Amino acid sequence: MIRVELPAHLRTLARVNGEVTLDVTGQATQRSVLDALEARYPMLRGTIRDHVTQQRRPFLRFFACQEDLSHEPPDAPLPDQVACGKEPFLIIGAIAGG
């Protein structure tokens, strides 16, 4: 079970409160977690990564276990603490005014 924390606007869009929990088959990676997230919540497709290139949108970052994982390869294993559900995978929107 993987725990994912979404930014407020995406929680509203997906109509969820608090963390999302996902069952991910196979190894937990950015790609497998986001695939599972988008399968459960299709309205999130295109909001975290580009529809076509699958690149992370530029104003978003991925954090976990006090580390910035944004520039890790999408198929790199996530930390064990994330894979076993002890720590959440954080999707963070850039801080900006307006």
Add this chain to the structure above:
Amino acid sequence: MSGVRVLVGTRKGAFILTSDGKREKWDVTGPHLGGWEIYHLKGSPVDPNRLYASQSSGWFGQQIQRSNDGGKTWEPVGNKFVYDGVPGTHQWYDGTPHPWEFKRVWHLEPSLNDPDTVYAGVEDAALFRTTDGGQTWQELSGLREHGSGPRWSPGAGGMCLHTILIDPSRPQRMYIAISAAGAFRTDNAGKTWQPINRGLKSQHIPDPTADVGHCVHRIAMHRARPAVLFMQKHWDVMRSDNAGESWEEVSGNLPTDFGFPIDVHAHEPETIYVVPITSDSEHYPPEGKLRVYRSRTGGNEWEALTKGLPQRDCYVNVLRDAMAVDSLDKCGVYFGTTGGQVYASADAGDSWAPIVRDLPAVASVEVQTLP
């Protein structure tokens, strides 16, 4: 008694303003889709409770929302806008080639006869269509690929397709406008397009009378006379009496012919409205006086409409999609400002009053006349 529903898109959500036919007392709901930029929302002419909204964010990209109950509830539908083939390049601000990149939907134009069919004008400029209520979108790529695309360039707001007009008498005919490319027409439902910019003069391009490259801000037509078009260009108010084949300037006695919106009275095809703005570098009304100008002669002769509008210290802008008319008698006219006011006139512009004063900056205003 009939009524009106005013659909307002703002930088931080959508608002819905409703009133009966007197248009004196208003009910305001919102923000709907709060916190997101709502560039535009519009209802289906054949099913007024079917609304579509363009919801976007610099963080999370584009969403399309659909309502089946007049805006009380919303559901996200398809948000995948992918250009046909390899989209190539257009001109960047400095004239160098720049790849076509989807950024957002500026304008949604529901079909005149099918609530599931909607056209979307997007940035970077292209036209998309859905025929399944917004679930999937396909590009009508004949526009972008008609040949002049590499010479299109962005205006300050981006290279946006912001105006879509469907000819009610010839459904195969549509007009669109792009900033800064110009106006285009199709006579075969979007398969092929031709630029319709003869008569436009733009000093900001190397050849001021080129066939494309003009910064058209808005086009309007009257349903009963769809071959007559009115245009607010970057500078100049223009008119065409031949479906865009040629244009003549009708700025006449306007205090400035720069501005963004233009619209036509619901029952008088020669009565048109603009909101003059000081200049392209000063996006606020001349002398701090917010004035709508009305021509009852299809242009050239204009009168200032000021009753109820601020006539001092007013420095808001009115964006291109932020003016609309209802079809009651007398015709109602509405516009929203970057200062968050939505003004309404229930007497064709003779007098005005704010419906709301303190919304986020208004990007768009549409009006539905309800039975």
